[in-house]
Amino acid sequence: MTELIALLMFPTMAIALALGFPVALSLMGTAVIFGYIRFGSAAGYQLMNKFDEIATNYILAAVPLFIFMGVMIEKSGIAVRLFDAIHLWTRRIPGGMAIGTIVMCMIFAAASGVVGATESVVGLLAIPPMLKYAYDKGLISGTICAGGSLGTIIPPSVIAVILGPVAQVSVGAIFIAMIIPGFLLAVLYMAYIFVRCTVDPKAGPRLPPLPDEPGFALKAWRTAVAIIPTGIVIFLVLGSIMLGWAAPTEAAALGAFGAIVLAGFYGGLSTQSLIDALYRTAMVSAMILLILLGGTMFAGVFAASGGLSGTRELIELLGFGPWGTLALVLAIAFLLGFMIDPVSIILILIPLAAPILKSFGFDLLWFCIVFMIVLQTSFITPPFAPAIFYLRGISPPEITLRHMYRGVVPFIVIELALAGLVIAYPELATWLPSVLMSK
Secondary structure, three states, X not given: OHHHHHHOHHHHHHHHHHOOOOHHXXXXXXXXXXXXXXXXXXXXXXXXXXXXXXXXXXXXXXXXXXXXXXXHHHHOOXXXXXXXXXXXXXXXXXXXXXXXXXXXXXXXXXXXXXXXXXXXXXXXXXXXXXXXXXOOHHHHHHHHHHHHHHHHOOOOOHHHHHXXXXXXXXHHHHHHHHHXXXXXXXXXXXXXXXXXXXXXXOOOOOOOOOOOOOOHXXXXXXXXXXXXXXXXXXXXXXXXXXXXXXXXXXXXXXXHHHHHHHHHHOXXXXXXXXXXXXXXXXXXXXXXXXXXXXXXXXXXXXXXOOXXXXXXXXXXXXXXXXXXXXXXXXXXXXXXXXXXXXXXXXXXXXXXXXXXXXXXXXXXXXXXXXXXXXXXXXXXXXXXXXXXXXXXXXXXOOOOHHXXXXXXXHHHHHHHHHHHHHHHOOHHHHHHHHHHOOO
16 A cells, blocks of 8 residues: 555656646655655654755765856857867868867867756857858757757766766766767767768868968967867866766866866956856756755655555566666656656656666666666657757757757667667776776
8 A cells, every 4th residue: 555655656746747836846745745644744854854865965065066167167268269179170071060069069068067058058159150151950950959968978967966876876987987988979979970971061061271271280279278278177077086086076176166267267257257157056056956855855755655665566567577677767768858857857767766777687887877878868859859949049040940850860869879889788888987996
């Protein structure tokens, strides 16, 4: 009977979301109602413990720090310099502007960890010149949506900072495990663009030489000025974690400090920009952490009410088995990605799925990487793709919704192929952490 009560929490929460209640309040309200039904007045004490659990979680201090880092880098003006420097090298190859945009998205994602910021900033810079040189509008749309979403699977990702504690997996290990799949995904994007534009030059034509084409030395200097300072900030975060010098939260603090220095170096630091960055950081962090609190409360009541054992019994009764259960979890994550944000999906699904998958013998670090690839795929998949909504907000009228839907399809296929590769070859996710974290 108690297991049935726990399983009713999900349809109750779904009804609250359908009625238009915010995700955080839907999670909290469901937890309070079912907690009182199951435990009476004792539920109040249990739920207050969840407040304390979130407030004292050291790892979660990295969330506002990474968000602040991303906002300061966005305001530093680094994106314009990166765009110009990268396209000095790529403009003369087939699809060079789109390939350069993917490279820029990789660097910006590694320096910010915030998906929406990457797509918005890069899109505003890259769309006008690609339209000017008659790039295929579908290719433009797919490149911006897919490249902008790389922040999900390229460290340091805010999504990974949330996923780690919920799945009870080291955030540092997740960051390291993301490196090979994230880099491989970007390379597959660029390979597709190059092959397509070689076969169909009209899709992404080579650009003519600049009237004042700089020599190799000047190109190298401009590239160094744009990339090296940003590379230092990336090293402060990822390098300090990979070398064992700092925990993820400490690395996030180093990154936030480095972003301030970077903004000053490029002339983007002022009292007003700092105030704006702090305000935006507070707003986004409060939203994420409130959802996280609601998810923790929901998961706590669900587990204490016997929901995990009830779900396991239901799965065994249906006869899904280990791989069927994994496929079910990933399919649910993919479908939920059409409707709600990744943080909410993690908090709703992972507390339920992770213990069950672990009991089947799956490596949870590997699962986290596959899970994030699936989340990224749902992020760009029509009809409800959040990445397309971001793109619609920054694209000119001549790029239509039809162009966007058509343009993302090849990139969705690439992401699904990557998910299949990581499932078939777990070493793509587990090898690097095993080497670096065993020292």
